[in-house]
Amino acid sequence: MTTNPLRDPRDRRLPRVPEPCALVVFGITGDLARKKLLPAVYDLANRGLLPTNFALLGFARRDWGDVEFAELARAAAREHARTPWREEVWERLANSVRFVQGSFDDDTAFDELAGNLAELEGSHGIGGNAAFYLSIPPAMFPVVLKQMQRTGMADSTPDRWRRVVVEKPFGTDLPSSRELNELVDSVFSADDVFRIDHYLGKETVQNLLALRFANTLFEPIWNGHHVDSVQITMAEDVGIGGRAGFYDQTGAARDVLQNHLLQLLALTAMEEPVEFSAEEIRTEKLKVLRAVSAPSDMATFAVRGQYEQGWLAGQRARGYRQEDGVDPDSTTETYAAVRLGVETRRWAGVPFYVRTGKRLPRRVTEIALSFRRAPHLPFAPTDTEELGHNQLVIRVQPDEGVTLKFGSKVPGSVMEVRDVAMDFLYGEQFTEASPEAYERLLLDVLLGDATLFPRNAEVEASWAVIDPLEQFWADTEPHPYRAGEWGPRAAEEMLAAEGRQWRRP
């Protein structure tokens, strides 16, 4: 029996709204909080998706009062919100906004935070439920988590839930991620830990599951018998911006490959989950990640690069080593391309080429499945010279949608077959009206729906893929490439070695 007579599974106009709760953000003055979290909270409120009793607590070192904090939050939300600004929505939200000032090793500040939370339980009726968002560098995690343990803030009881949201990077290699996972899991129970990979909040990524498992058209050919190779690309046209300190320590493989690209690979290659639930989807993803194999010939099939100065979009771009805050002899990679394998019956022998880079010609993320050529073509060889592989491309961003590329006759009196593309494009507005990734993920955290969050075992399996690559790369110099070109030559050669070439996204 349902507990609420007004809830009807057939009534799909009514949105999912979380229970009364508080959201506590550590590092509320940071970039992420200002550009993504605060606007997402406002947008959720504006769409009527926040619970009736809700409170937002910010924790940071800055010496602020509630009023100053509310003003900063207002400015941030207003600047970056996606839904129209309505002052009354914000005012209502501002009533339940609190700021706690203190450093992370300050016991009194955490006592104050715990006290604030307990007080809000009564005054704002949040029922003891709270989600803690750690928008702070991972080095701070141990201190903050210990403090939460000390004050008992982290304990879920049957009466209330306490959840924690962790941002990437989840460690820097397998041992450190294990350590981090153990630490987080020692304070929160595993079900209460939400690791954000914002790519998984994107509409197209979720559509990939619909495309694969709701249709009959694609499943029969979604395997090594028909798929020749898979290319997963995440290209950025920007450089490292102001993140020099972080980036120089991390590099493209740890920053992007380990999380976003491997998650996209897992969703592309996984088997059908038994049901569309968090547990089942994560189980299937984990199976794939454990089956991922690194190339045996790393010198050819694991390429990393670093951009040099060049021209991008009509403007001169500095080289990586010339960027502010970067060591002039840095060997950190800004580009990584790897040929991975998935050792399952479905995918054995199919190369998965994954690449990511900064200062590439355009910002684009896509998954491209390239199909095998027909075993026999009844046309004369000259007729099909320009016929390539059939392709199915899932464009994650921008221009969210799906492209199918296949051969078609060139109009005219001779038989000539050439590739054409058929596009499905989500309307521009569709993507604007659909919730932003952070908004969706934040809502899922408050609802306790873990479908779109990787589990710690997935994170560890991903590191197990990356670690051998990092070890191989440790004493090598990255291949240089000019800003504004599609990566170093070695990456082209890597595919050419197997008679293939990169798709130009």
Place this chain on the structure above:
Amino acid sequence: MTTLWDTTGSAVVKELAAQRRTGGAVMSGVALTLVVVADEGRVAEAEEAATAAAEVHPCRLLVVIRRQIDAPMPRLDAEVLIGGRLGPGEAVVMRMYGRLGLHAESVVLPLLAADAPVVTWWHERPPARIATDALGVIANRRVTDCSMAEDPLEALRVRAEDYAPGDTDLTWTRSTPWRATLASTLDSVAGRRGGAVRVLGGQVEGDPANATAQLIAGWLSARCGCRISVVPSTRTPASSGVDGVVLQLDEDEELRLQDDRKGSAVITQPYRPDAVVALPDQSLGELIGEELRRLDSDEPYSEALETATGVAGLSEHPAGREHVWFDPMRPADAGTPAPTVPADSEGTDEVAEAGEDDDAADDPAASPDEQAVPR
């Protein structure tokens, strides 16, 4: 944009195809066709709303304006736009004069996007019987708006009697913010108790003559199994027709939701401080956008409608309708077969006269005795 004066349906189809070719890939991925039936006086309003909805749900937009049914000569004026004033997609605005208005489907049918669902929305007084409007018969989903009738409650009763699965009404769509708030408030009571909540009674305070208020009361009654009715509120309610809702729960608790006139509702409940939640006024475009999100039949609506109007047995109404001929100039003849085109009528459409088959000359089998000669 091209405007075709005194034109034919085939010319509109050709013009749409021509514009699609020259306009380039303006938008691909049409999910449905939205047919808007509007009064001349409300065209601008309907166009604005349909455009807003089309931006969220890629669709082909067909606006039909019937004018001067009694005009002696039937006439069609059409405006064909791709990627213009009416959003990124393909749109055709058609003004139909004279008896053509009674045969609007003859123009609309060839313009529907292939094998995609059709949604027809009347932005005018809803038809008494949807079956008499062929534009409703061809639709998978039909959207009416009882608030446009002089007597919305009577219009709502007519909708209940005429109901078929796939019908919906914007007075119901307008109830969503209130219903969502009520449902999540009961959620929080259930969460606090850690167990079931029962609603024993209550009332909707607002305008008893408002269809949305009646539907909310009908929905609450149907869901909770107790009689909840609309009582006049002390203040004049906002456009939703509801000023507040009071629910009596088991364990002797009472819930109260009150419109605070600032786009929010104040929730008063036991053991919790008052809370305020957004209760936004939705624009017409947002309402249509919500309707286009789901195209299957809406059972909660039919149950709310049944309870609100007292018309029983809605769930047994068959899906789909047969077109019934109705001539507004001869209302007494309702139900007689549609008139056929008189033999002596002057055709104006070359295609209607000669057909648009594949060129017979291309097919040798069609003329075995003649040499196939291109015309």
